[in-house]
Amino acid sequence: MVKTPKESLTILTDIVLPGETNPLGNLFGGELLARMDRACSIAARRHSRRIVVTASVNHVAFNKAVPVGSVVTIEAKVTRAFKSSMEIYVDVWSEDRESQERSKVNEGIYTFVAVNNTGAPVSIPKIKPETDLEKERYEGALRRKQLSLILSGKMNPADATELKALF
Numbered sequence: 829m830v831k832t833p834k835e836s837l838t839i840l841t842d843i844v845l846p847g848e849t850n851p852l853g854n855l856f857g858g859e860l861l862a863r864m865d866r867a868c869s870i871a872a873r874r875h876s877r878r879i880v881v882t883a884s885v886n887h888v889a890f891n892k893a894v895p896v897g898s899v900v901t902i903e904a905k906v907t908r909a910f911k912s913s914m915e916i917y918v919d920v921w922s923e924d925r926e927s928q929e930r931s932k933v934n935e936g937i938y939t940f941v942a943v944n945n946t947g948a949p950v951s952i953p954k955i956k957p958e959t960d961l962e963k964e965r966y967e968g969a970l971r972r973k974q975l976s977l978i979l980s981g982k983m984n985p986a987d988a989t990e991l992k993a994l995f
């Protein structure tokens with residue numbers, strides 16, 4: 829079976845409450861990471877229809893502070909499916925109360941793995957990107973997977989053919 833990234837699209841909208849902020853009154857980083865992880869796990873589950881676990885958080889950029897009372901929208905989508913693992917891109921937006929204009933405050937790239945009831949990895953459907961952005965993210969995903977595996981000590985840099993092709 830071949831699926832598309834949009835079938836996994838997950839959108840979570842929530843408000844920032846005082847108990848979720850740091851001493852400056854901005855959203856606590858760990859709270860935002862938890863919300864991003866939740867959105868990514870739903871996207872991974874929608875793609876694979878299996879139990880999914882977070883394998884790695886490959887990139888997170890906290891670009892702008894998010895003050896208490898902000899309405900935050902998190903959008904997650906599977907960019908590429910490998911054998912049992914999936915790369916998920918997550919974008920975070922904050923909404924202005926008066927104009928309702930959205931600005932991007934954060935983004936991240938997560939890897940989830942589909943597992944069976946005993947936690948062993950299982951195969952997942954393939955994915956076919958449709959839009960230009962989806963195609964661009966799909967193309968780069970193998971490089972990012974190899975980098976993540978090297979950084980976690982699970983791959984020998986000499987075997988990272990896709991990464992080596994860059995240099």
Ligand SMILES: CC(C)(COP(=O)(O)OP(=O)(O)OC[C@H]1O[C@@H](n2cnc3c(N)ncnc32)[C@H](O)[C@@H]1OP(=O)(O)O)[C@@H](O)C(=O)NCCC(=O)NCCS
Pocket residue numbers: 881882883884910911912913914939941943947948949973976977980982
């Ligand atoms: C993620 C997990 C299932 C991987 O199990 P494993 O025994 O290492 O299995 P494998 O080596 O076969 O890896 C399975 C897949 O994950 C990928 N993977 C594992 N670690 C990865 C990492 N750090 N970055 C990117 N991909 C990774 C592998 O490349 C493989 O991908 P593929 O099947 O699509 O080719 C296992 O490490 C685990 O259960 N970790 C704990 C997960 C968890 O509890 N998360 C919540 C944390 S609070």
